[in-house]
Amino acid sequence: MDGAGLPETRSTCPYCGVGCGVLLRPDGRGGLAVRGDPDHPANFGRLCSKGSALGETVGLEGRLLAPRVDGLETDWDSALQQVADRFSAVIAEHGPDAAAFYVSGQLLTEDYYVANKLMKGFIGSANIDTNSRLCMASTVAGHRRAFGTDTVPGTYEDLDDADLVVLVGSNMAWCHPVLYQRVLAARKARGTRIVVVDPRRTASCEAADLHLPLMPGSDVALFNRLLTAIQDAGAIDADFLRHVDGFDAAMAAARDESGAATGLLEADITHFCALWIGTAKVVTVFSQGVNQSSSGSDKVNAILNCHLAAGRIGTPGCGPFSVTGQPNAMGGREVGGLANMLACHLDIERADHRAAVQAFWAAPAMPQAPGLKAVEMFRAVAAGRIKALWIIHTNPAVSMPDADAVRGAIARCDFTVVSDITAATDTARLADVLLPATAWAEKDGTVTNSDRTISRQRAVLPAPGQARPDWQILAQVGQRMGWSDAFDYESPAEIFREHAALSGIAAKLGRDFDISALRDLGDVAYDALPPTRWPVSDNAAAAKGGRFFAQGGFFHDGGKARMLPLHHRPPAARTGPRYPFRLNTGRVRDQWHTMTRTGLSPRLSAHLAEPFLDLHPADAADLGIGRADLVRVTSRDGQAILRARITDSVARGQVFAPMHWTGETAPSARIDALVAAVTDPVSGQPESKAAVVALSRFPAAWYGFAVSDGALYPQSDYWALARTARGCRAELAGLDPVDDWEGTARALFRLPDAEVQMVRDEARGIARLAFRNDGRLRAALFVAASPVAVMRDYLAGLPGSAAQNALSGLRPGDQPDPGPVLCACFSVGVNTILGAIASDGLSSVDSVGAALRAGTNCGSCRSEIAALLAMARAPEAAQ
Ligand SMILES: Nc1nc2c(c(=O)[nH]1)N[C@H]1C(S)=C(S)[C@@H](COP(=O)(O)OP(=O)(O)OC[C@H]3O[C@@H](n4cnc5c(=O)[nH]c(N)nc54)[C@H](O)[C@@H]3O)O[C@H]1N2
Ligand SMILES: Nc1nc2c(c(=O)[nH]1)N[C@H]1C(S)=C(S)[C@@H](COP(=O)(O)OP(=O)(O)OC[C@H]3O[C@@H](n4cnc5c(=O)[nH]c(N)nc54)[C@H](O)[C@@H]3O)O[C@H]1N2
Ligand code: SF4
Ligand SMILES: [Mo]
Numbered sequence: 063m064d065g066a067g068l069p070e071t072r073s074t075c076p077y078c079g080v081g082c083g084v085l086l087r088p089d090g091r092g093g094l095a096v097r098g099d100p101d102h103p104a105n106f107g108r109l110c111s112k113g114s115a116l117g118e119t120v121g122l123e124g125r126l127l128a129p130r131v132d133g134l135e136t137d138w139d140s141a142l143q144q145v146a147d148r149f150s151a152v153i154a155e156h157g158p159d160a161a162a163f164y165v166s167g168q169l170l171t172e173d174y175y176v177a178n179k180l181m182k183g184f185i186g187s188a189n190i191d192t193n194s195r196l197c198m199a200s201t202v203a204g205h206r207r208a209f210g211t212d213t214v215p216g217t218y219e220d221l222d223d224a225d226l227v228v229l230v231g232s233n234m235a236w237c238h239p240v241l242y243q244r245v246l247a248a249r250k251a252r253g254t255r256i257v258v259v260d261p262r263r264t265a266s267c268e269a270a271d272l273h274l275p276l277m278p279g280s281d282v283a284l285f286n287r288l289l290t291a292i293q294d295a296g297a298i299d300a301d302f303l304r305h306v307d308g309f310d311a312a313m314a315a316a317r318d319e320s321g322a323a324t325g326l327l328e329a330d331i332t333h334f335c336a337l338w339i340g341t342a343k344v345v346t347v348f349s350q351g352v353n354q355s356s357s358g359s360d361k362v363n364a365i366l367n368c369h370l371a372a373g374r375i376g377t378p379g380c381g382p383f384s385v386t387g388q389p390n391a392m393g394g395r396e397v398g399g400l401a402n403m404l405a406c407h408l409d410i411e412r413a414d415h416r417a418a419v420q421a422f423w424a425a426p427a428m429p430q431a432p433g434l435k436a437v438e439m440f441r442a443v444a445a446g447r448i449k450a451l452w453i454i455h456t457n458p459a460v461s462m463p464d465a466d467a468v469r470g471a472i473a474r475c476d477f478t479v480v481s482d483i484t485a486a487t488d489t490a491r492l493a494d495v496l497l498p499a500t501a502w503a504e505k506d507g508t509v510t511n512s513d514r515t516i517s518r519q520r521a522v523l524p525a526p527g528q529a530r531p532d533w534q535i536l537a538q539v540g541q542r543m544g545w546s547d548a549f550d551y552e553s554p555a556e557i558f559r560e561h562a563a564l565s566g567i568a569a570k571l572g573r574d575f576d577i578s579a580l581r582d583l584g585d586v587a588y589d590a591l592p593p594t595r596w597p598v599s600d601n602a603a604a605a606k607g608g609r610f611f612a613q614g615g616f617f618h619d620g621g622k623a624r625m626l627p628l629h630h631r632p633p634a635a636r637t638g639p640r641y642p643f644r645l646n647t648g649r650v651r652d653q654w655h656t657m658t659r660t661g662l663s664p665r666l667s668a669h670l671a672e673p674f675l676d677l678h679p680a681d682a683a684d685l686g687i688g689r690a691d692l693v694r695v696t697s698r699d700g701q702a703i704l705r706a707r708i709t710d711s712v713a714r715g716q717v718f719a720p721m722h723w724t725g726e727t728a729p730s731a732r733i734d735a736l737v738a739a740v741t742d743p744v745s746g747q748p749e750s751k752a753a754v755v756a757l758s759r760f761p762a763a764w765y766g767f768a769v770s771d772g773a774l775y776p777q778s779d780y781w782a783l784a785r786t787a788r789g790c791r792a793e794l795a796g797l798d799p800v801d802d803w804e805g806t807a808r809a810l811f812r813l814p815d816a817e818v819q820m821v822r823d824e825a826r827g828i829a830r831l832a833f834r835n836d837g838r839l840r841a842a843l844f845v846a847a848s849p850v851a852v853m854r855d856y857l858a859g860l861p862g863s864a865a866q867n868a869l870s871g872l873r874p875g876d877q878p879d880p881g882p883v884l885c886a887c888f889s890v891g892v893n894t895i896l897g898a899i900a901s902d903g904l905s906s907v908d909s910v911g912a913a914l915r916a917g918t919n920c921g922s923c924r925s926e927i928a929a930l931l932a933m934a935r936a937p938e939a940a941q
Pocket of ligand 4: 198
């Protein structure tokens with residue numbers, strides 16, 4: 063308590079699917095203090111680095127505050143009328159399928175429900191798809207094939223109770239950090255073992271007992287081997303098999319499997335199988351390494367096959383567990399936001415399901431078949447078949463595969479509407495109409511996390527400018543398109559009640575999703591709704607503890623689950639002489655997707671301030687790529703320039719790059735420009751982790767590093783921006799030599815008149831410039847012929863100060879350079895930690911915490927501290 067006296071409000075973190083509860087206290091000046099909610103069942107008070115830094119991201123800088131039509135600010139009336147008229151005209155002329163919505167797993171359930179109702183029930187097309195297609199579609203398909211519905215059987219408590227947690231294609235330490243902390247707490251308390259199945263050695267491997275660096279895409283081969291091993295060990299649960307169809311065919315297919323495709327040592331496979339089979343309480347967690355694959359649905363079913371065969375599902379401490387990425391990935395699935403789903407887990411292919419929803423909505427038109435999935439949808443936009451497109455809460459010009467083509471398609475679409483909180487995104491820049499949405503801390507509604515717990519998001523800040531909640535914008539367009547009664551919503555609570563009532567109808571049709579007990583929730587009760595795990599009804603299908611399937615009760619006709627016969631298929635693109643490297647992509651600890659929010663936080667931007675490519679030392683040597691060189695990465699679809707990080711955390715022939723950088727932050731690092739739009743045939747989910755690429759050293763004539771107290775306006779062949787506490791920093795590089803460094807720097811900083819101080823060594827290609835006003839350092843640029851060696855984190859703190867010695871690029875005197883920030887909460891650098899390990903003989907993560915506080919708040923950096931300790935113990939192994 064800081065004595066401000068303003069009450070705290072309970073809400074939910076807007077980032078990952080862990081769905082942590084937060085306590086928010088506005089400071090009355092637009093700022094927000096954030097702490098973990100000790101009573102929320104997802105996090106019990108814990109937050110990760112991103113959640114802890116939420117207060118740094120709520121400022122209004124960069125916010126879109128008024129509707130814009132063709133780039134010009136306008137009022138809501140004109141903007142909404144324009145959207146309604148253009149959509150109506152397109153539908154009248156070309157039919158409902160010429161319209162499409164592309165939405166997001168970050169929408170609140172109420173927003174999402176209205177979007178789905180408008181498209182499927184009233185426009186009469188199923189052309190609504192979501193970025194969850196890039197995220198959870200393979201899991202949805204896998205669950206439906208095995209269980210008959212998209213049901214997550216287990217709960218977070220299973221992670222506390224498990225004796226073995228297997229992370230398959232999940233870098234939980236960075237992407238679901240608070241769940242990872244729960245697993246580590248269980249490990250400490252009761253020795254839970256951890257296995258990581260990932261081609262890459264990730265931060266999640268630091269605490270693992272076993273890391274299986276399988277070949278990309280070979281998960282089906284591994285889990286087929288596990289399935290046969292379960293039988294060979296006599297661990298089949300014959301009793302549970304009463305609830306399961308397809309055992310023999312699945313086993314026969316698995317028997318064909320040698321496991322060779324995994325590239326793993328036979329001993330490691332055997333060890334893994336023995337651990338899994340020998341540990342009754344096992345949770346197999348899976349995420350994007352499984353889903354984002356051309357065999358993603360099969361990978362999911364290969365995992366489910368094993369849990370079904372061994373009867374390890376639905377009881378405490380065991381089961382397959384899909385951890386969801388976005389905060390409301392689950393809510394989106396519940397409302398039927400995917401093009402091949404109907405509301406409340408009903409099936410669009412079933413006439414009785416369609417009729418039930420149509421009657422409930424009193425809808426004029428219902429689509430008879432699934433709509434276009436994301437990749438097909440943007441192809442239809444490119445082909446001109448979709449003529450009116452509304453993109454809400456997602457940034458497809460960056461995050462879709464073949465992103466340059468998607469950007470081009472959106473740019474050429476007859477009519478594009480984008481709802482966002484900022485105009486500065488690659489997608490928003492292409493909009494004909496740009497609509498200002500209220501952001502997380504300004505809006506009310508619900509989200510559902512990975513373990514089916516529905517939590518409230520509550521508005522604590524006023525809506526800035528003209529911003530409106532997404533549900534309201536959608537409903538107002540629906541009304542203006544002529545459906546005034548159907549979209550006559552007064553509040554999110556009203557929408558929630560309608561959704562809950564529909565779920566009761568779905569449950570009667572044999573679906574799992576049932577929150578019908580909440581159908582009459584009053585406004586006050588909705589406002590006060592505590593975290594609530596579904597199902598919530600008098601006759602719900604779930605058993606005690608909120609788990610599904612311990613006693614069978616699956617949702618296929620006949621109540622049985624299905625095991626599937628599966629065969630390993632390699633990734634769609636093959637490496638070869640032209641494209642010899644396999645490109646894996648994913649996330650870093652402190653950034654959220656396209657960085658429109660986390661990128662505003664200096665603390666979060668300090669962890670990894672630049673886009674990078676991880677490549678193996680032997681590959682780097684073969685290619686003549688040195689430490690901190692830039693690498694040009696090319697694929698059939700596009701190219702990128704990234705900073706080399708030479709590391710044996712990736713195998714030979716494989717490279718890894720983060721997905722976060724955009725045209726706004728590093729235009730040559732839009733990684734999805736390289737990724738082909740290949741999809742899983744069942745789920746339609748793109749293969750985001752297995753493109754094939756060629757690499758070469760980027761032949762930069764010069765490299766630069768810049769800091770400033772304000773924005774930067776780079777023009778060079780390569781640049782990457784990051785926020786600092788004082789302004790911005792940038793990495794720069796160019797192919798052509800520059801003569802006029804002063805002119806170039808003045809343009810970069812837009813400081814035409816500031817006083818300049820410059821040192822130059824033309825022979826060595828060095829230039830260093832500092833700009834001052836009234837003795838105060840405004841900006842500095844450091845140029846060299848090779849990657850610039852200066853103390854970046856120190857320099858980033860100088861703009862605005864009276865520092866005189868900036869041009870040395872070094873900290874004055876003998877003060878040590880703290881190095882890149884590892885602990886974002888207490889801003890502790892790598893060098894500081896390594897120094898303390900060496901000088902104080904520290905040997906554990908806890909002792910580093912005791913000495914420096916690093917790792918003692920959110921804990922997200924603890925696995926990296928462990929890696930530094932390991933490196934200090936065996937320095938020769940680190941390089
Ligand atoms: N910090 C942070 N956290 C986030 C997000 C974020 O942007 N930033 N986004 C959220 C969202 S929406 C999502 S979907 C989740 C994603 O969470 P994760 O799925 O954990 O994250 P990724 O880094 O995309 O991928 C996970 C791992 O899959 C591995 N992988 C690649 N190919 C294969 C393969 O063939 N087999 C196996 N077994 N593994 C493979 C990669 O090496 C990578 O380490 O994170 C959520 N949390
Ligand atoms: N290569 C590769 N590509 C990937 C992935 C990968 O692992 N590798 N992962 C995929 C996955 S799993 C995902 S989930 C996607 C994520 O990709 P995107 O969904 O495209 O990324 P975000 O940055 O989360 O986009 C959210 C947008 O919504 C805006 N916004 C924020 N709050 C609000 C609000 O309240 N209302 C509205 N209307 N807008 C708001 C933000 O400013 C931002 O522009 O990327 C996918 N793409
Ligand atoms: S783990 Fe971190 S990002 Fe995910 S919900 Fe919790 S605080 Fe937010
Ligand atoms: Mo995701």
